[in-house]
Amino acid sequence: MKGLVQFITDIRNSKEQEQEDRRVQSELVHIQKQFQQPNLSGYHRKKYICKLLYIYLMGHELTFGLSEAMALAGSKVYSEKSIGYLALSLFYQTRTEAVDAIFETIHNDLAHQKEDFVCLALQFLSSVADSDMYSRAFEDEVFNLIRSPVSSSLVRKKAVLTLLQLLKIDPLLVTRHSGLVSRVAPLINDSDFGLSIAAVSLIQYIAKLDLDLCTSCTTLALEKLHKIVVDAECPASHMYHGIPAPWLTVKLFQLLETLVPNVDAMPLDQANMHTVKTVIQRAISTAISQAPLMSAEARHTRDFVLLGAVSLAAHVDPSPDQSTIAADALCQLLQSAETNTRYLSLAALAKLAARNDGPVLVTINKHIEQIFSLLRDKDVSVRRLSLDLIYIICNSDTVEQMCRQLLDYLSVTDFAMKSEVAVKIAVLAEKYATNATWYVTTMMKLISVAGNYLDEEVRQRLIQIVVNNDSIQAPACRLSYNALKSGTYPESMVKLAAFLLGEFGIQLDVPLVQQFELLYNCYFQTTVMARCVLLSSFLKFYVHEPQLRPRILELYEQESNSFSAEIQQRCLEYAKLVALPDSSLLNLVVVDMPPFQSKISPLVSRLGNVQQLQQSFQLSLPYAARSTSSLERPKSPKKPAPPRPRSRKNTNSLMSPSLNTAAASISRPDxxxxxxxxxxxxxxxxxxxxTANPSVDHLPAFSPNWKEGYYRLLHYDQGIFYEDSLFKILFRLRRNHAQLHYELSYSNKSPGTITGLTSEVAANLINTEDPGYVVKIIKHPESTITANSKSVQIFDVTVRKPYLDREVPSINISFVCGTLCQYKLRLPAVVxxxxxxxxxxxxxxxxxxxxxxxxxxxxxxxxxxxxxxxxxxxxxxxxxxxxxxxxxxxxxxxxxxxxxxxxxxxxxxxxxxxxxxxxxxxxxxxxxxxxxxxxxxxxxxxxxxxxxxxxxx
CATH class of the missing domain: 3.30.310.10 (TATA-Binding Protein)
Known part of the structure; x- marks a missing residue:
């Protein structure tokens, strides 16, 4: 289009804004006149629309062009229609008169025989849909394109992605189409990998809305992963630097993480667990064994797959050997020059470490120096993540070393991270301390180093623990006294020392007068909050040391005229209190601090991502018991004596510091x-x-003609379980004491190919806590069965105790063979x-x-x-x-x-x-x-x- 090229050249050659505006206005007048001509050709309309697009993208306002763009979108020529849809996506405004016309155009193109037109309508719909008005208007047509047997892979891929967009703006769409997942799930195993990627994205989003709808997709996703990772089945177009389909592989990893959020709560069956471990093992070993001399793109792709496999491994808990190998490989990636690679490696290591798997933690600890070096990384995200990882892998054996290094780092870190580092040091010291003196010393160093960047919760938590334990009160007072005596101290140390010396200073061999002088010298150098703490501390000194009473009373009278309302009120109340002739009220007010009853450290809520990781991936392993604070557990007799709670306090308080522990005979009738x-x-x-077994008429709805196969197999141990025009199921049973070994053979009788075959053995138990039988899947059927071929499913049913016939398992079968076929059959696994x-x-x-x-x-x-x-x-x-x-x-x-x-x-x-x-x-x-x-x-x-x-x- 020469006119368009010339117009763009003129605009670019404009030397001033006014010159550009004049050229644009003259062109707009020309275009408006041309649009008024009744015989304007499609080519010229397309050219003028392109000029309007360029003008619009330059930031100029347009008052016309929408109707011409709609006319162009209704053209029968692909190039004109594509420009029309492009213009509509930019010009379109939500006006009633425009909506009806545009919707009619989309409806016509979605029903068109040319797939190019269908694709254009789908692309436009996915780009402009922003309310449920679009989903309700087009969801049926888009869904029909997905399930239509004549739709090409390209159309179905775009329809799946469009449906994903409609689902994002209207999540209720999935409830209006009950067969949506059953239709989309077989596409995971489609031979077109682009369509598979689209289907995986849609299934993952649906799973986040309702996980129960997508449980049957686990087997299909694992089968596809096995083909790609283990069997290396991948078309050449999707090989990237020798790695088969890395994008689809990682998307499948992420889908499985969504489908199996907690392997303890939703365990995988034996067959799927074997498959996922095989896939993870192969993915990790392949990534590790690849040549180091690779291009940057190849290395990034390799790391991409490795990180995806490790992230999935953290969910399904593979063998310790593979976890150790994966952790070692990830630690090697910490030396990468790429910031993203270092960040993702740390994130994956954090997931692995959060499981508290002993061998993994040992492997990561071998690279602890490398992890500590990342605390000085130029990227703050990497620094924060390395700090989280250090916190996760710390235990009672390494707490002293890590706290010492973190204290050294705290003195040089930037201001943005001081608070985070201080909180983690405080929690680690409390959590894993095995020596009371070390704990108090570490916390005093933390307060001294962190200074005014220390959160109040840290000081308050230390006070709680000191109050609850007699054995650390004197050392804490001594350390705080020495800190103030050194002359260099933060205000938080003044507040801590004021409380400790006022409460427990009498336990020191230092005279109370000297303690008071030290605190008094700090009084006029601190803020209002610190002075308030000091005034309360002085009241304790007033009671314990008569020699100090005149000075303290004088200070109260002097500060009664303070500009601070808080200080003034405290001094007035304290002065009145000490002036009373009867000291009983004063003695009642300054009684010893009672024990704190807080069960959980308030600092735990400050851990952020670390706390979420540990809650998501924590294993029920003996090693995981160390996650509880060592200052809040029963004492082990094999460890040094911990700080004992004060005798007047509840020794069972969680804040009380302690250390880790760790056939019948057949009778005769009448x-x-x-x-x-x-x-x-x-x-x-x-x-x-x-009375024991209800009539079959009261059973849940099963597929037609299910009774013939059910009673045949109730009578015999092998035979035809089900048969119709599309496929046949052969049944074989072997009895082994309490175990029933089933083998189902699925045969394809149709001339087409069966795809997306899933077979779920569902238990119908009344008592799920103490079930009458247990189903163990040994082998799933292959999802694809060509004509005249068969696939085998193997599973065991172990009878534990008597159960009713109505509780026998049912088999839910789903596949696509031209159309969606679903069957529900009753398995004759009676007791x-x-x-x-x-x-x-x-x-x-x-x-x-x-x-x-x-x-x-x-x-x-x-x-x-x-x-x-x-x-x-x-x-x-x-x-x-x-x-x-x-x-x-x-x-x-x-x-x-x-x-x-x-x-x-x-x-x-x-x-x-x-x-x-x-x-x-x-x-x-x-x-x-x-x-x-x-x-x-x-x-x-x-x-x-x-x-x-x-x-x-």
Whole structure:
């Protein structure tokens, strides 16, 4: 566009502002006239809009051009439409007449067949959307572009990012689209890495809004990470200096940190934990082993991935060996010339160290000199982070060395950090002190060095600890007295000495008169606040030393006319108090300071990021016990004697300083029961309700046709669990005492590819604190299954104790194959599935045990059932054998009855089972089941399971 180029040249050649303004105004007049022509071509409109854009970007105000930009955005030519949308994004103002027209243009382009037009509309929408008006108007169309099977990867990527922008301005969008996560999650494993990056960003944002919606994404993210980091599956376009997809890798690391905020509260299953440890191990070892002679870009990328892996490792707690290697590698990065690299390395080390993992702390302590050298870094952020790291890695073994070095640093640090350093020294000294004298000496040095930059909380906390401990009162008074006597002291030392000498000065061998003279000489050199403390201290001296009373009274009378209202009021009150003829009130006022009851140091709240890190990453390890203040724990007899609390005080106060410490036998039933017969029962005696297991009609909603596979596998140990036109699930069960080993094989029957396959085994336990069973995932299915291929899922269900049939796990399956497919199936992991055949018994032994079990409370269940169709005795016997019972012959006198035994080997203990099934020769649909177990309540559960099975085979 030559006209545009010439216009820009004229503007640049303008020597004065007035000349530029005249050129702009003349051009605006020309453009306005051209817009009024009815036959203006799209090319010229585009050229004039570009000129308006340039004028607008120069800072000139425009009064026209919006309607022409809207007309250009509605063009059928891509170059014109792109300029139109660009102009709208700058000119657009929220006016009703403009909104309707622009929204109509966006709607038309989102529904257009050309993906270029769709992309332009998505880009414009994501750049201008700033209220929920946009999300409600376009969320359905954007979501449809994501889930449409004909949308290209480019369109879906831009649609995902647009949806992310809409979600940021309207978080309720996720509640209006319940299938949003299920649709976006499979895109994590898409072959287009750009689309994967977009999907990861969207999932991470949704997880921050509602973590429960995204729990199924953990497996998909780990599978993608494993392919990139371990298998090195990456297209050449996403290889960067030999490192496969570093941006996607780190984004996946960050997503996993969001999905697993606390591995203790939300533990990963065994399969996922194995995968994440493998990925972290490979990422760290690869970063460490790469050649040192790399370009700056390659080194930055390597460090980028390493820091992401270490940050994730701090969440999932990998093996100590890998943590140690990672910590050592990060310490090496502290020598980097790049400020960002040093900062990120310190941040990652702080996360690792916050877990209080002993080997990691030992490794970091080997580089303590390097960390201390960063306290003098030119960047204040690096200095602050290195100070935080020093605080985190400090313990009772290193506290003296670190406090000494921090005190040396405090004397030379800049004013902005003096307060932070002083607070951390004070907390460390209190937290890990093992020697009372060292603690008091360190705190006195801190007050002397920090001077007026010391927070009042530090002095107040020291006073609290001294008051609560007799053994350190005299040393504290001696040190404060010597500090004032030296002649160089900050005002905070004056206030501390005034309190200590007034309260405990009588314990020194120095006469009170000399102590008073020292404090009196400081009085007129201090501020009002310090004078107030000194006046209160002098009142104590008045009581303890009669020789000083005239001087103190004279001072009170003199200061009664002070310009300070605070000093004047104190002096008047103290003068009146000492002038009373009866000294009982005075003695009551100046009584010894009572013990402080504060449980937590007020300085802890000043730790900032350090406190957040320790709360986020703290491990429940014995080593972590050292995080409690050593001045607030029970005494260990192996350590030197700590400062003892004063006898008149509560010795259990948290401020009292101390040091670290650190199958059943099967019973016999009634013999008379053996002669029972069902021939005389009528239908009126039968009960069709089970008290232990509800009807399947009352179960949660499952996928259609789930019953066929459920009862097939309740009957057998292998077979088809589920099948439809798209895929088939084969089932295999192996019993091993209390453990049920399941293997599900997912086969793709469709001509397309199944993507984003997730299978979650969800427990439906009533009592989650003492569960009846525990599910352990051994292997997740692969998320992608090509046509005529299969993927296997393996997991174990360990039966701990009896549980109801309605508590059995359910399997939630989700995948995309052209459209989103979701299934919820019921897993037949009933407690009876761990049944194994009991020992063959003779007739006498059987009935002896039968009568024994009858005496147990809740050990028997008897139920008469009517089947939907007649069942022969042979089939019934075979069903009991397949269930796990051992059939006993020649036990019952009635040849139509079935007698069997079984043993349930639960983790909490075994249970023996004896059962009789009485049939009715006149009606093969009627049965009476009598089952006795050695565990109370188990018989009801098993009878309910058998009734359910017999009704549905």
């Amino acid at each position: 013999t008379d029961d053996s002669s029972r017969s069902m021939s005389h029962f009528s239908d009126s005696h039968f009960s069709y309700n089970s 009876g599935k761990i049944m194994v055949r009991g020992t063959p018994l003779s007739k006498e032994s059987f009935f002896t045990r039968w009568s024994q079990v009858s005496s147990l409370p809740g050990g028997e269940c008897q139920k008469v059932i009517r089947l939907s169709s007649p069942m022969q005795t042979v089939i019934l016997s075979r069903t009991m054998q397949l269930f796990g019972f051992n059939l006993l012959k020649n036990i019952d006198y009635n040849m139509h009855n079935i007698v069997c035994t079984g043993i349930l080997s639960m983790a909490a203990g075994g249970a023996g089972c004896l059962m009789r099934i009485e049939t009715n020769p006149q009606d093969a649909r009627v049965l009476r089941i009598t089952l006795r177990c050695t565990v109370s309540g188990l018989a009801d559960i098993l009878v309910g399971t058998l009734t359910d099975l017999l009704d549905n085979i």
